[in-house]
Structure formats: C-alpha cells, structure tokens
Amino acid sequence: MKSTKKLFRIAVTGMLAVSMLLPNSLAMYQAKVKADALYLRESPGGEVIATLSQNTVVAVLNNSSSWYKVVANGKEGYVSGEYLTGTTVTDFSLGKAKIVCDTTVNFRSQPSTSSGVLASLKSGTVVDVTGVQSNWYKVTYNGKTGYVHPDYISFSGVQSASSNSGSSATNNSNTSETIVPSTNVVSYTGTSEKRAEVLDYAAQFLGTPYVYGGSTPSGFDCSGFTSYVFANTVGSIPRVAQSQFDATTRVALEDLEPGDLVFFGSSASSISHVGIYVGDDTFIHSPHTGEVVKYEPLTGNYLTRFQGGGRVIFD
Structure with missing residues (x-):
C-alpha cells in the first residue's frame, strides 16, 4: 500500500473478554476517567491496587467486556469501562516500563516496522512511556522520543525511581537523526x-x-x-x-x-x-x-x- 508518511494518533476501541488476557498486539487507545475516583483492580472485580482521579488519562489495552484492561501511573489493571470516556490528549505519562525481549528490540522513529531505528534496547532497559499511537507505545529513552511495540514493554516490577543504568542502546548506523513526533492532538504531516x-x-x-x-x-x-x-x-x-x-x-x-x-x-x-x-x-x-x-x-x-x-x- 502506498506509504502516507503521516503521523497520527490512533485511538482504538474494541470489546475484550473477561476470561482472557489478549495479546498486546491488539490495538490500543487512550481514554480518561470520568468519575470522581475510579478503582484500578488487579483482575476484573478483584483487589484494588490504585485509585485513579477524575480526568486521569489511561491506555486501554483490551476492552471486550465491561472490565477494561488499562495502564495508568505505571500499573496494569482493570477498571469498569462505564467510567471511561474518549479523549484526544496524546501527550500523557503512563509511567516507567522495562524492555522485555530475548536480546534487543528496535526503538523506532515512528510506530511502524518500516520506520527508522533510533536505537537497539537491551532487555531490562527502563523507558518512560508517554502515550500510545498506532498500536505502539510512545516512549522516551536517553533524550529521544520514539516507539516500541507493546509486545516488548512491561510495567511489572519497575520502580518509579529506576534509572537506565546498566542498559545500553546502540544507534543504528542508517539513522542520521531523531524524528520526534508532534504532540498535537492529531498531526497529519503533509495532509491537506x-x-x-x-x-x-x-x-x-x-x-x-x-x-x-x-x-x-x-x-x-x-x-x-x-x-x-x-x-x-x-x-x-x-x-x-x-x-x-x-x-x-x-x-x-x-x-x-x-x-x-x-x-x-x-x-x-x-x-x-x-x-x-x-x-x-x-x-x-x-x-x-x-x-x-x-x-x-x-x-x-x-x-x-x-x-x-x-x-x-x-x-
């Protein structure tokens, strides 16, 4: 298909089954809390692990039932989808996460496997997750902003004070500069x-x-x-x-x-x-x-x- 070379926010919804955790390759989108306070639970209807305040922006990973699997403030859990609403905010913090892979994973300039590679991140590298776009996590690492596929991101066991020491990134020789996506609500570069x-x-x-x-x-x-x-x-x-x-x-x-x-x-x-x-x-x-x-x-x-x-x- 013809490449559009456009940057855009994709916020995606769908329905998710309570009984299964569907793979992270499913589409993601951002939403915000519309209740005064909303419990984040470790499982559908399970133990409360955090309380989310009104207008907290979350990444919805899966929503095929009334319980939505989300990420908020560095934690993965479940919330009642009834108390979420859509939002066009694209620049928001999801907290720190770590790279989980066999060896290294590509840190890309855009949310696509055909985009340039900014760095190769080792398993265990800690990154700041700053949003979702086109079914990828938008992340910041070592002063650069780019994208990592959700299959290689985990929020489990990451301390808020964690640093990136001990992990490394090797710049791809074919990438001459960092491409930093726009933080506008939606950016369609070159589109009328x-x-x-x-x-x-x-x-x-x-x-x-x-x-x-x-x-x-x-x-x-x-x-x-x-x-x-x-x-x-x-x-x-x-x-x-x-x-x-x-x-x-x-x-x-x-x-x-x-x-x-x-x-x-x-x-x-x-x-x-x-x-x-x-x-x-x-x-x-x-x-x-x-x-x-x-x-x-x-x-x-x-x-x-x-x-x-x-x-x-x-x-």
Missing part, C-alpha cells in the same frame, strides 16, 4: 487541511456505540458514521454504503489517502460496510452490533472483502 479536518472530527466519536440505523453521536451504523462525519466537515454524501460507493470516485488500494472512504463487500454491487481511511493501512469505522467506533487495520478479512476506495476530497 480538509483531510485532516475529516480525520480529527471522526476521532471525536471513538467509543460511540454501534446502533443499527443510527446516524447521530448517540449511536452510528457504518454508513451513518461516515455520512455524519462528512456532512459536518467537507460536504454531504449519500446515507447508505452502496450509494456512497456509487457516488464517489474509485481509488485503488495502493493509492488511498487519509480521508478517503474504504468499502467492503462481496462485490462492487454488494457493498455492506464502509469506513474512513486514516493512513498506514488503518481505518476508522463503526463495525457492528456490540461494538463501538474504533480504528482497525485494513488487513485479514477486511482486506479480502475490500472493494475499493472512494474519494470525496480532491487536493
């Missing part, structure tokens, strides 16, 4: 103002429940979400997914740009789902009953059922 407007507006509704036939912020179905976002940003589009497909200009997979629509179905004449492409093989959508507005990778079954992009914005 209209496209960024669509993506910023869509992100406001992360966590909004799917409602069949819904087309308002109280609940969206897939095309209700896309039609609402476009109607309130760059211009109205048809209400139904098939009509949106028929009314927009076709765009090939490799030519997708942030702000394009992405359509799915069994054929071009049988479109059953639609979302908004945000870049880096990812789109935002309202999936189905029991789900919420979320970011999702354009892979697997979605890629198999992909029928084409639809362009509304020409720049």
Whole structure:
C-alpha cells in the first residue's frame, strides 16, 4: 500500500473478554476517567491496587467486556469501562516500563516496522512511556522520543525511581537523526487541511456505540458514521454504503489517502460496510452490533472483502 508518511494518533476501541488476557498486539487507545475516583483492580472485580482521579488519562489495552484492561501511573489493571470516556490528549505519562525481549528490540522513529531505528534496547532497559499511537507505545529513552511495540514493554516490577543504568542502546548506523513526533492532538504531516479536518472530527466519536440505523453521536451504523462525519466537515454524501460507493470516485488500494472512504463487500454491487481511511493501512469505522467506533487495520478479512476506495476530497 502506498506509504502516507503521516503521523497520527490512533485511538482504538474494541470489546475484550473477561476470561482472557489478549495479546498486546491488539490495538490500543487512550481514554480518561470520568468519575470522581475510579478503582484500578488487579483482575476484573478483584483487589484494588490504585485509585485513579477524575480526568486521569489511561491506555486501554483490551476492552471486550465491561472490565477494561488499562495502564495508568505505571500499573496494569482493570477498571469498569462505564467510567471511561474518549479523549484526544496524546501527550500523557503512563509511567516507567522495562524492555522485555530475548536480546534487543528496535526503538523506532515512528510506530511502524518500516520506520527508522533510533536505537537497539537491551532487555531490562527502563523507558518512560508517554502515550500510545498506532498500536505502539510512545516512549522516551536517553533524550529521544520514539516507539516500541507493546509486545516488548512491561510495567511489572519497575520502580518509579529506576534509572537506565546498566542498559545500553546502540544507534543504528542508517539513522542520521531523531524524528520526534508532534504532540498535537492529531498531526497529519503533509495532509491537506480538509483531510485532516475529516480525520480529527471522526476521532471525536471513538467509543460511540454501534446502533443499527443510527446516524447521530448517540449511536452510528457504518454508513451513518461516515455520512455524519462528512456532512459536518467537507460536504454531504449519500446515507447508505452502496450509494456512497456509487457516488464517489474509485481509488485503488495502493493509492488511498487519509480521508478517503474504504468499502467492503462481496462485490462492487454488494457493498455492506464502509469506513474512513486514516493512513498506514488503518481505518476508522463503526463495525457492528456490540461494538463501538474504533480504528482497525485494513488487513485479514477486511482486506479480502475490500472493494475499493472512494474519494470525496480532491487536493
């Protein structure tokens, strides 16, 4: 797929099963506490390990039940999802964590395996985690800001006063400088103002429940979400997914740009789902009953059922 070279915050929701801890490779997103105080528990309904104050920003790792697995203040635990709400804050502290791997792990300039390597971090290296983006942890190490895949980050057994002594980082010879991502709410470097407007507006509704036939912020179905976002940003589009497909200009997979629509179905004449492409093989959508507005990778079954992009914005 065509590289967009955009930096963006991906906040992703989904539903998580109480009985299993799903792998860290699942999408993450940030949320904030909307109660006066919220207990962080060691397991769903288990012992209280901390109390989170109102507006505390957490990283949601998993949310397929009423109990959400989160990271807050250097601790992993569970909170009642009823008392979390979406937030566009991207610059927030999750505390210190350590690298856990067999030998070393790449510390990258952007949240992608194709981005430049700033350093190679040994297992046990302590880093400061400062947010989540595109399903990666945003971290600071040795004066540099970059990204580490969540499979290699652990918050367990890390003292708040820990230092990075005893660990080492070797600069990659192919990386000439540090790329420090923007700390703005959303940064789409090189993307037109209209496209960024669509993506910023869509992100406001992360966590909004799917409602069949819904087309308002109280609940969206897939095309209700896309039609609402476009109607309130760059211009109205048809209400139904098939009509949106028929009314927009076709765009090939490799030519997708942030702000394009992405359509799915069994054929071009049988479109059953639609979302908004945000870049880096990812789109935002309202999936189905029991789900919420979320970011999702354009892979697997979605890629198999992909029928084409639809362009509304020409720049």
